[in-house]
Amino acid sequence: MTIEANPSDPLTRLGWDEDWDRRWAVFHAGFRTGSTASSRVFSPAGTPGAAIPAKNTGENTEPHLLPARVVRVHRGACDVQTPLGPQRVEVPAGTLVPEPTTGDWVGLSLDDPDGARPVGVLPRRTVLARASVTGRSAEHVLAANVDTVVVAIGAESRTTNGRVERFLALAWNSGAHPVVALTKSDLVPAHDLDRIADRVRTDAVGVEVVPVRQDDPATVAELRNHLRGTVVLLGSSGAGKSTLANLLLGEDRFAVGAVRSVDGKGRHTTVTRELQPVPGAGEPLVLVDTPGLRSLGVSDLGDALDRTFADVEEIAVDCRFSDCSHTSEPGCAVLAAIDAGVFDRHRLENLRKLEREQAWFASRTDARLAADRRREWKKIAKANRDRYT
Missing domain, CATH: 1.10.40.50 (Probable gtpase engc; domain 3)
Known part of the structure; x- marks a missing residue:
């Protein structure tokens, strides 16, 4: 089964390309022959009354699978986008390895009489993960199949030394390309902004640093010129990630909130990771806003540290x-x-x-x-x- 990239197809707008078409062909063939781990996992039926119709087939017929991208993850379920439209499917903990995260591509089986169910996660291109906040030697996956990581640094914030490098090490380690967005630049006088930008550039060696003003669309357009594929916004609480996401999307899609006046920290306005296509982009551009990170442990960085x-x-x-x-x-x-x-x-x-x-x-x-x-x-x-x- 081949799902070719088509500009009008909802999957293409979410990043489907020729490489994913090849990966899907391998995944589908393995599921059909029973040679992949994906075909051996158990998952209960999807949401009753699902939009995708279920199909009953005999034992020897071709399995009906559809590719889908995970848009949002809930407890025991996730929202996905398929060629037939959006869908919510149940994913009880432990039924899929790895567990789907925002940005993953999954295979949905249509052969269950109660609706679609996920049967496997396609091999990931990249993984953005941090060390577990519990202190255990484990990783917490933030997003998958990321191409660009935008590190949001508030120009007016009291960012401590080492915070920028920590975010950049996380970004490089994911396999994606980092870009630093100096947010809230309109709140800082011009002469101070130049000094702040120079300081950030000393910590962001080899990385573009783009000051972004909420009242200047040209600065948003400049940032967009550095973005490719699936883009994840990363930063501390109150760094202005949701405001930046709304500027890139051209609409107030994500809720924003004020920072605390005492310490300038945010209040976790964004509580989930959500994937949204960016309208008007020449090539498919997908945006993932993430909750602010107050604790940023790093695991095995390898060459990312260098x-x-x-x-x-x-x-x-x-x-x-x-x-x-x-x-x-x-x-x-x-x-x-x-x-x-x-x-x-x-x-x-x-x-x-x-x-x-x-x-x-x-x-x-x-x-x-x-x-x-x-x-x-x-x-x-x-x-x-x-x-x-």
Whole structure:
């Protein structure tokens, strides 16, 4: 079964292309032959009275499957868009692996007499995920199949050092391309805005930083020029993500709210992740607004850390020692660059902090590293006991 990309098709407007057509062909063939995990999962029937008609077939007939994109996830269900229109389907916890998230493409079976039901998730291109806020060595998936991550930074906010790098590391790690939107730029005097933008650019090496004014459509158009495919808005509570989403959509689709006057933090106006097509875009452009992130743990970043701190890594290759820790070693090119004003010391400090988090995360998932960590803490505890006894 082939679902060809068509500009007038609802799936094409949500990002369906030739690559997904190929992936669907493999998924459909595997389901038909029973060779995929998707065909072996159990899921109860969809919502009674569903818009998609169910079809009864014999055992040896071709299975009736439709591709659909997850628009919104609820507890035990999700809203999807299919070639036949929108649909809500039940997805009890544990019935699909991985569990569908906003941006996923799923296969819906029409062969259940009670309605459509999801039978599998197509392999993801990219995954935007953060470390679990519970402190466990697990990831919380924010969105799937993302092409562009817009990191929203409020121009008037008191953003702490390291917040920008943390968001960018998360974006690079997903496989998507990051862009920084300096929101609420109309609330800051022009001379201050230039200084703030320059400061953000020092933390966003190799990433476009676009100041956006709510009263200037030209700034919104400039940001849109940097967006491709499925776009996720990422940022802290109160950063102006929903306002930015409405500006990109050209309508007040998402609710917005004021920040607290005490600390400038938001109130979680957006509570779910919702996918919406952007009208008027030359190529299909899809937008996902997300709830604000007050806690942003990062898991295994891999090469994303090097990309986020490309300026530090580029200079580090000139250090005298290959295992230089950039603390007090002679011939350290990084420390020399800091003294020369090439970049601020906070960049190195933020890199070290993220490296420590990476080591902690690895020790939670790797038995050998966990044992090494326990031995190190035992040495420290013993040294402290010997000192005070």
